[in-house]
Amino acid sequence: MTLRFSTRIACAAIVAASFGLTGSAFAAAKTGTLNVKLTIEDGCSVFTSTAGSDLNFGTWTTLSDTIDAQTTFQVSCNNAGTGKTKIEVKLDGGLSGKITDREMQNSDGTKKIKYGLFTESTRNTNWGDTDGNTVIQAIPASAGENVSFTVYGRVLKQSNPGSGVYTDTVKVTVEPK
Secondary structure (H helix, E strand, C coil): CHHHHHEEEEHHHHHHHCCCCCCHHHHHHCCCCCCCCCCCCCEEEEECCCCCCCCCCCCCCCCCCCCCEEEEEEEEECCCCCCCCCEEEEEHHHCCCCCCEEEEECCCCCEEEEEEEEECCCCCCEEECCCCCEEEEECCCCCCEEEEEEEEEEEECCCCCCCCHHHHHHHHEEECC
16 A cells, blocks of 8 residues: 555656646745736716616607606716816717708618607707707816716607617717817
């Protein structure tokens, strides 16, 4: 029995030595470096605080009534040293290109649903992207502060274009002023 035990120890020592696993390798500490970097640029960012913050009007079988929805997104600007204190947020006309006549389309673009995006909960003022249309301005307390903006959507009663998923992509433009 001692012969087998000695043979096993000898074999284990040979295998450990062949992989460089000798006692001195475990005893020495090794050091290295970890490079850490963060770059902050002048400018603004638009982001959402939750994954479900798209404007979703839900699932319906008809468009026989007005459908309202809303969502909130955040804007943060680093205006340090620029002398600009306001944030201006613009929403373009989406696929239709028209601020007052936005359209969601089905996947092949042959069917459309008209809708609007507004600056307030009464849904009277279209949210636009030029001086001729309403844009939203806010004054953050400090540079880099997250400022929340709520967009209010409405689908008016209209003829049903047929079943399907209807979408639009609206570009959000943020400018420090």
